[in-house]
Amino acid sequence: MTNMISEWVRCPVCGNKTRLQIRKDTELKNFPLYCPKCRQERRI
Template structure:
């Protein structure tokens, strides 16, 4: 039985712990991360425990 390093993903908005854990070899691309505390969603990339937040423009309203 081998042990893996794992870390909880923290919300980039409020800093609370989310329900997602990462292993060191986990790779996420354009992943929608939802925070149950602040109820916001962020799009992230993750690799080697490094998390990058992808800025998304707000939806434009139609006239």
């Protein structure tokens, strides 16, 4: 069994952790990322 390390996605505006975690093999394209702290949505 391999141990997959995941990491929190950070907001590009304020740098705060969002509610998403990604792994090294994750690919996002035109994903709407919402930040609960600054209440903005950005496409990443």
